[in-house]
Amino acid sequence: MHLNGGGDMAKNQITAIVFRLFSGETLTVEQIVDDYGVSIRTAxxxxxTIKETLEDxxxxxxxxxxxxxxHYRLQQQRALSEGQVLVLAKLITASRTLNKDELLNILAQLMAxxxxxxxxxxxxxxxNEKYNYHPIADASDRVDRIWQIQSAIHDHLKLRFNYQNNEISERAPLIEVSGQPTVIRQSDYYFFMTLHDEMQDTYQTYRIDWxxxxxxxxxxxxxxVVRQYQVAEKQVEQAYAYDGKDITIEFEYYGYPGYVLDRFPKSRVVKVLDKPRKFDFPVTQIQIDVEYSLGIQMWLMTQSNILRVIKPVFVAKDVKDWLQEGLNFYKE
Structure with a gap:
């Protein structure tokens, strides 16, 4: 960094100021006047000179x-604009994925x-989002854990860990798992890691906070094995990070079709049906390419009052059975 600031004494003084700024100090014109015995004009x-030298x-x-x-300080140019920081801050707080300490630390870093x-x-x-932030029930730290796993993926190293699948039982057993980590992803409120089982040549997904x-x-x-697992494809075909089998589901839809097309990018409107409307939208016949699993089943149930499955027949039967089971809860 070559400084053009006059004589040797002036250059030495400017260099000293530059070092102070690079060390993180904040300076005023008055401080420079007092510290270096120069006039306000010279300060x-x-x-x-420092500003123009940086720009050149x-x-x-x-x-x-x-x-x-x-107050003058040396500020690193930000890679993100204010708008980009705002979008990221809104997304992170809305996800509720991190505990509050981790959230506040990331927000502080974003806005530094x-x-x-x-x-x-x-x-x-x-x-308001910060004040009313309610993370998921598991309040453990996960940022460092996620980075540890991602580093292992990058270095092609296997993992061993204990896992408790709290979804299957109130007292789920703690099991030891080992294998080849392939990808980390986030779905709804949780981070997941998918592991490749070398012996069975299968992929299994685990919740990282478990x-x-x-x-x-x-x-x-x-x-x-990392390249073979197409996470981008999986995320648009799955719901709630459940793995499943590839199928095409076709149904009549009585709501806003744009929601389905956004939720499942591999979907299409086959035709508009001449049927009585339930809302102020035409009834559409839609196909979605998905991995059929408990996650897709749960999504279908959330739409059950505005959706009728046409095929496959076994999916239509599943929906009927779930609706009947739900109705049984309300029988006197």
Whole structure:
């Protein structure tokens, strides 16, 4: 960084100021006047020289001399705009995936070094979400755990961990699991990891907050198993991160069809049906390509008052059976 600031003494003083700014200090013109015995005009010229030098070098993409209420500091150029930070903050708080300490730490990092006016706007925009934030019941830390798993995936190393599947029983047994981690994903409120079982050549998905005693083993695995598991395809074909079998489901839909097309990108409106409307939308016949599982079954149930499955026949039967079971709960 070459400084053009006059004589040797001035250059030395400017260099000293630069070092102080790079160390994180915030300086005022008055401080520079007092510390270096120069006039206000000279102190202002020093700061202008530093600002112009930064703008004329490759450092302009990394740093800028920021001024807030008469205080000067060296600010790293942000990779994200204020709007992008706001969107990310809203998404993170809405997910409820992290405990409150982890959430607040990430939000603070996202908003670090924002100009004061922008920081004030963003803090006001998410104040209510922060105050009323209610994470999922499992309040354990998971950020470091997620990074540990992702690092193992990157280095093609196997994992061993204990797992308690609380979904199957009130007193689910703690089992030991080992295998090849392939991908981490987030669905609804939870983070999941999918593991490849080398012996059976199958993939199994685990909730990360139900994993404990995670060990990264010093044993490499075949990296092709990561490429074979197409997580992007899985996420648009699944519901609630349940693995299943590939099928096409066709149904009559009496609600807003755009919701289905957004929820399942591999879906299409086959035709518009000449049937009485339930709402102010035409009745549509829709096909969705999905992995049929408990997750898809649960989604179908959430739409059961505006959806009638046409085929496959076994899916229509499943829906009828679930509706009957639900109705039985309300019989006197």
């Amino acid at each position: 202002q010229r020093f700061l202008l 070098t490759q450092l302009q993409n990394q740093y800028q001399l920021a001024r807030t209420a008469g 070094d924002l100009p004061e006016p922008s920081s004030k706007i963003l803090n006001q925009a998410i104040a 994993m404990s005693e995670i060990q990264v083993l010093n044993r490499k695995f075949d990296p092709t």
